[in-house]
Amino acid sequence: MSSYLKFKDLGDNKIEPSQTDKNKGPQQNIRETIKGNRSDEHAPLPSQRPNVQENKGDLDIEIKSVQQKQDYIRRYRIVVIDIYGDFCQPCKAIESRYHDLARTNKNSNVILLKENVEKGFTKDIKGVPKFEFYFDGKLVDEMYGADIDLAKKKTIELVNRL
Secondary structure (H helix, E strand, O other), X not given: OOOOEEOOOOOOOOOOOOHHHHHOOOOHHHHHHHHOOOXXXXXXXXXXXXXXXXXXXXXXOEOOOHHHHHHHHHHOOEXXXXXXXXXXXXXXXXXXXXXXXXXXXXXXXXXXXXEEHHHOOOOOOOEEOEEEEEEOOEEEEEXXXXXXXXXXXXXXXXXXXX
């Protein structure tokens, strides 16, 4: 049985703030994220960031914007994205093994990234952790659950297609 955290469907992703939220209460960040008012929308593209190639194996690459995510998908033949939530215990449980998988990656055509589900860059997420597998710019596979061994197997299968 796969373990992942389900969360409530937010419909059309629009939440109107209540009168008490007008003064930027504690729920402001999540409401702004859901409404799409993110301040990090213009994060630097990978080509503008220093040492993108050198840091790749350390998994210091967290997706900061939709544009940045699309740029990585265009630049690399194989992209694996771990979509996680800070609130998700299964996500935390596999974090170190995902880091190890990224560190052992020696293929310059492959990049492993992380994306926080709370940023709202990927739509229609039914639970976390979720892994997305891209090959030559196209989403070819996805999986829900904390099965890092299966994620590694799927990554190796994509590498073998090169």
